[in-house]
Amino acid sequence: MLPERMIKQLEDIVGIENFSTSPVILDAYAFQPFHKTEPGCWIRRPVAVVLPASTEEVQAVVALCHEHGLKFKAHSTGWGAMGGPGGNNVVQIDLRRMSRIVEWDEKNRFVVLEPYVCCAQVQAEAMRRGLNLHIIGAGSATSPLASCTSHIGMGWTSISTGFSGRNIMGVEWVLPSGELLRLGTCGSSDKWFCADGPGPSLRGVMRGWAGADGGLGIFTKCAVKLFHWPGPRETEVKGRFMDLDVEVPENFRVVTCIFPDAESFANAACKIGEAEIGFMMCKVAIGLTLAGLTPRYLRRIGSLPNLRAVFEAFKHQFHFVIAGNSKGDFDYQNKTLERIVDENGGIIIDISQIPLAKSIAYWDFVRAFSPPVIFRMGGNFFTAFGGDEAINCTVEQARIGEEIKRRFIAKGAILDDLGDNAWGGIYEHNLFSHTEELTLFDHRDPSHSGQVEDFAAACMNATIEHNLGGGGFAFFAGAHVHETLGPVISNYHVWQRKIKKAFDPDDISDSHYYIHAEQKKDNRK
C-alpha cells in the first residue's frame, strides 16, 4: 500500500490519471514470463505504477521514493522480467509518455531519443535520410535507449553496426539520488555528438558491458549513433510475414553460408572480419528457424532420425547480407565472400534467388521484425552463455551449450529444438564474437517448471569450468550470481558493488539484475 501522503504527492507531480495502485493494472505489469529463471510467468507486483512525462517529473518521483523508503524500477518498452520489480515495495516507473525523437543530426550521424521511442520508428525516419541504426536481436519494437543505456545490446547487423553500449553518444541521467547528470558533450554544451568528453565520461560506470538493468537510476534521453544506409529511402512492403513481398535492392545480396564443421565456420568468420565486408552476419540455428516458422513440423521431426540428420548438416552456418555502396564495392564484397567460403570448404545458398524466402530474409535482416516468433513453439524461452569473446571461444560456448541442452531435452525438461540453437556472429568486423544458446520451453508444462534455473546454473558452471570468458547472461538468474562469477573474473563484483554504493548507497534503484549495495545472505530476497 502506498502511504496516503504519497498518493497526494503523486497527484501533484504526474496527475491522477498517470499513476495507479489498482491490482488489475499492477498485475498487468507483473506478467513477465521472459528473462528470469524462477518458474511461472509472474514477477513481483509493484506497489504502484507511475507514468512521468518529463525529466523533471522523473526526478520528482525518484525523490518521492526516497522520502517514503520505496524502491523504483524504470522500464522503457518493457520486454522482460528485468524491467519489473525484483522484490517487494517497488514503484514501477513506466516511461511510455516520454516518446519523442528530440533531435536529428544527419551531419554528425546521431539521433537524440526519449525512452519509449522504438527502433522501428527511428529506422523508418533514418532511412529517409540515408541512415540506419543498430537494432538489437529482440527486434525493432524495442527501445534503443533501453539497450544503449541499460541492457546488453547484441543484434543481427552487429558486424557493421556494433553493440548498443558502443553506439551511445551521450545521456541524460537521473541518478538514484534524484540529481541530474549529463554524460558526454551534452554535459558541457547542448551538443550530443560524443559520449566521451569534453564533458565527463563515465560510460563504463554507467553501463559496463551488460548495463545496470535499472539498478543505477533512470535515463531520460540519449543520443544514438547512426550509420550509412546504402538501401532505398523508402521500401514498399506488401503482405505480412509469411506472404511478405519486398523488392531486394540491386546492391544487396542475401545468402546462407554453410560449413563442414565448427573450425571452418570460425576460420571463415575470422577472414570475413579481416576483409571488413558484410552488412549483416548471423548464425540462426535451423532449430530456431523451424520453431519460429513451423513449430508443429519441428515437433514431428523430433522422432525422425533421418530428417534430423539432414537438418543437422546445416548446423555450421550463418546468414550473410552484402550491401554494396557502389557497383565496384558490391562486386568486391561478393568475390571476397565467395573466395573465403570456398577456401574453408563451405557452400553458399543464394536466398536472394528464392521467391518467398528472399523477401522475408532480406527485410527481416534489415528490420528485425521476426524475433517474437521465438515464443510460438512453447510460449517461452531462455538464453544462456552470451559472453562476448574471440570466435574460437564463442564456438566452444555453442558446443558445450548444445551438450548441456541435449541432457535437458533427453529428460523432457525443455522442448526439443534439435539441440543446437545457437544465435550470434562476429561484431565490428571480428573485434569480438557473440553466441548465445537458446532454450525453448513451456512455462505451463509441469515437467518444464523449475528446470530453467538448473539449466542456467549448468551453463554458468560450465563457463567457469571451461574458462569460457565473461559471465554472459548468467545475471538473468539474479544479482547473486556475481558472488560466484566475480572471484573467477578479476573480482569484478567488488568494483561493481563500489559503483553501486557510490551512486546508490540506500539501494533504492531496484538492483535485482545488477548488484546490491551490501552483500546479502541470499541476494534473491
Ligand SMILES: Cc1cc2nc3c(=O)[nH]c(=O)nc-3n(C[C@H](O)[C@H](O)[C@H](O)COP(=O)(O)OP(=O)(O)OC[C@H]3O[C@@H](n4cnc5c(N)ncnc54)[C@H](O)[C@@H]3O)c2cc1C
Ligand atoms: C525474442 C527476444 C530476443 C532478444 N534478443 C536480444 C538480443 O539479441 N540482444 C539484446 O541485447 N537483447 C535481446 N533480448 C533482450 C532485450 O534486450 C530486451 O528485451 C530489450 O532490451 C528490450 O527491452 P526494452 O527495450 O523493452 O527495455 P526494457 O525491458 O524496458 O528495459 C530493459 C532493462 O533496462 C532497464 N531500463 C529500461 N529503460 C530504462 C531507463 N530509461 N532508465 C534506466 N533503466 C532502464 C529496465 O529496468 C530493464 O532492466 C531479447 C528479448 C527477446 C524477447
